Structures are given as C-alpha cells and as structure tokens.
Amino acid sequence: MNFELEKQWRSLQLKLGEKMGESPELDSILFVIGLQELNMDFKNLTKDQKVEVMHIGLCVVFTPQGYYKPKGRDKDGWIHFESLKKFPNLNSDEQEEIIKEAIIEYYNL
Numbered sequence: 001m002n003f004e005l006e007k008q009w010r011s012l013q014l015k016l017g018e019k020m021g022e023s024p025e026l027d028s029i030l031f032v033i034g035l036q037e038l039n040m041d042f043k044n045l046t047k048d049q050k051v052e053v054m055h056i057g058l059c060v061v062f063t064p065q066g067y068y069k070p071k072g073r074d075k076d077g078w079i080h081f082e083s084l085k086k087f088p089n090l091n092s093d094e095q096e097e098i099i100k101e102a103i104i105e106y107y108n109l
Contacts, residue, residue: 009100033057061102
C-alpha cells in the first residue's frame with residue numbers, strides 16, 4: 001500500500017466532503033469531475049447517462065497521462081475522447097491506485 005497516496009487521497013476526500021456534505025468515494029468523485037467538465041446538472045440524467053458521465057470523468061483525469069485525447073463535443077454537449085494508448089494489465093488494487101493518483105493530479109492542477 002502506498003501510504004503517501006492514501007494520505008493525499010483522504011485529504012482530497014475531506015476537502016471535497018466539505019463542499020458535498022459527505023466524504024465522497026472514488027466513483028462519486030469521477031461523477032463530479034464528469035459533471036464539471038460537461039457543465040451539467042445531474043438531476044435529469046438517466047442511469048446510463050450517469051455511467052457515461054463517470055466515464056467522461058475517467059477520460060478527463062487520464063488525458064494528462066496521454067491515455068485519452070478529447071475529440072470534441074457532440075450537438076448535445078457530450079465530450080468524446082480518442083483512446084491513445086492501452087492501460088497496463090493491473091489488478092483491481094493497482095487500478096484503483098492509478099485512478100486515485102490521476103484524480104489527485106486533476107485537483108492539483
């Protein structure tokens with residue numbers, strides 16, 4: 001376990017929790033990032049659209065590492081990305097760690 005990463009992650013959760021009223025989990029943070037990037041309100045989204053918002057959040061945080069590149073927006077304002085390179089084969093703990101690192105980097109920019 002990367003203790004420094006976990007310390008930074010918990011600090012980010014606390015900071016975001018002050019704004020949200022509770023300490024958000026990873027999926028919730030990706031969802032918020034997606035909403036911010038889309039400049040959308042979540043109230044009228046379908047379940048599938050909410051999953052797509054989280055995917056957009058994931059693409060956004062991995063853009064600086066060169067995994068994705070924004071291609072533009074469609075007529076409804078949804079951002080589309082081009083995949084530039086494959087992720088390494090990682091177990092679930094390693095996947096979670098690189099996602100946390102990317103989210104921390106996103107908020108530190």
